[in-house]
Amino acid sequence: MRQVRAALTEAITTRIPPRLTARARAVVTSRWSRLALTAAIGLAAGYAGLLLGGHAVTAVGPTDVQFALRPSLHGGTTLELPPLGSLRLDTHWGPVALEASLTDVRPDQAQKLIENDAEVDRLTDQIADQIAGGVTTLLVRATLLALLTGFAAALVLFRSLRHALLGLASTALGLAALTLLTWTTFNPQSIAEPRYTGLLANAPQIVGDTRSLVERFSAYRAQLAHLVGNVSELYAATSTLPTYEPDPSTLRVLHVSDIHLNPAAWNVIKSVTTQFKVDLIIDSGDLMDHGSKPENRFADAIADLKVPYVYVRGNHDSKDTQKAVDRQKNAIVLDDDTRQVEGLNIYGVGDPRFTPDKSTRDDFVGADQMRAEGLVLAEKLRASRTTPDLVVVHDPAEGEAFSGLTPLILSGHAHARSTKLLPTDTRLFIQGSTGGAGLRGLEHEKPTPIELSVLYFSRATHRLQGWDDLRLGGLGLTSAQIERHLEPDPDRTLNPRPPSTPPTSPTSPFPSEFPSDWPSRTPTPSTRTPTPR
Secondary structure (H helix, E strand, O other): OHHHHHHHHHHHHHHHHHHHHHHHHHHHHHHHHHHHHOOOOOOOHHHHHHHHHOEEEEEEEEEEEEEEEEEEOOOOEEEEEEEOOEEEEEEOOOOOEEEEEEEOHHHHHHHHHHHHHHHHHHHHHHHHHHHHHHHHHHHHHHHHHHHHHHHHHHHHOOEEEEEEEEHHHHHHHHHHHHHHHHHHOOHHHHHHHHHHHHHHOOOHHHOOOOHOOOOOOOHHHHHHHHHHHHHEEEEHHHOOOOOOOOOOOOEEEEEEEEEEEEEOOHHHHHHHHHHOOEEEEEEOOOOOOOOHHHHHHHHHHHHHOOOEEEEOOOOOOOHHHHHHHHOOOOOOOOOOEEEEEEEEEEEEEEOOOOOOOOOOOOOOHHHHHHHHHHHHHHHHHOOOOOOEEEEEEOOOHHHHHOOEOHHHHHHHOOOEEEEEEOOOOEEEEEEOOOOOOHHHHHOOOOOOOEEEEEEEOOOOOEEEEEEEEEEEEOOOOEEEEEEEEEEEOOOOOOOOOOOOOOOOOOOOOOOOHHHHHHOOOOOOHHHHOOOOO
């Protein structure tokens, strides 16, 4: 049989001219190439059409949520809640990811939701249907546009109805394959393993107990309804903020303090830096807890913030801590120095104490001694005829000594945010703890809140125009609050006064001694130095 087949093949090929054989092969090759090219164009155009048509806005309670299909290498589903951050679920694998983002809040409906718990219960029953309706609209629109795009692209390129139909078929086949891939890789357990970024990273309980959500999907739906209610409350609050709107002439400065080795603080800082388009970060100290060498790696996260990071040492930071910060490429360490950063002249000085090291300084240093140290530095600054736009210290008692020398003093240390105008019309701004006071935040009945502020400066005058105070609930809490403040008289004239002498009434165990003479012992009533006349 093989011999017969070989003979027939030889007879046919000997009768066909070689040139005609090559042409036939070229025709066949060209035909397959055109078919393959048509199929590729149908797939590519269909994918582009899928992404182009994959947009739908639907009402979810008092909010408008935009669903969108995004190109992705790993698939998944992302819920964007600006400025709080995002929540990601590994729901499926594939070249397309689903993204849901909050685009608008209707204040009147949000107010009803806030004031009436029954509205939240009603939303719980509606939210699943509303989300399903939005996703369905998205998929139908995306599928139709993908098929239309695949057909039109093949028709325009080849000007052939047959090729256009082939492009349409290729697109349909690609959509079927994508649907099959999504279906086979769908992971319902992803609901129990969400990943949080931004401010949401500090409140994973915001969607309930994730360990049992797969078994209690109705509870998850209820938690999602409460999440919509909480976000609506936040947006309703921000919609009533004063009308001051930062513009390109505004310099945005993020003030943080007392992080105390809390890694969650970096997520908060990074999210706020991105959402508020921060130009500069100022840290008024206590980055660490003990100032030890193993803690130094904690400072490496500063380099990930991608904006200048001005830092002064706190009483829980050692000189090694200061060096670790200084090694970061975007860090600017101030210790009795003045530097111009983003146009602002900033004077900063590290805290003279190091309280974790009991062999050098102890915890019995009072406000009068800190102010005395500040007066020495302020007099030195005054003699240099330098007028900084702001002064950064750790302890507000030391900061008050610079009153009249600068329009603004930034400090921390108190773990509670406050601000006041000093008699010289200098504003003293005390930041709370951006790290929720670390583990100390759990020592009280309620956890210490996470606090940080975005300060708005005029690039022309370098004066503070206003600020947004941000507060998040401490460990285990899920509240979020933003409050706007305006500077009543940004261009006010300072009333400098001559420096006063340190107070003579003993508010600390060593009232007569300057920091350079502070003893390294723990005082007792019998060893206190008498107040000099």
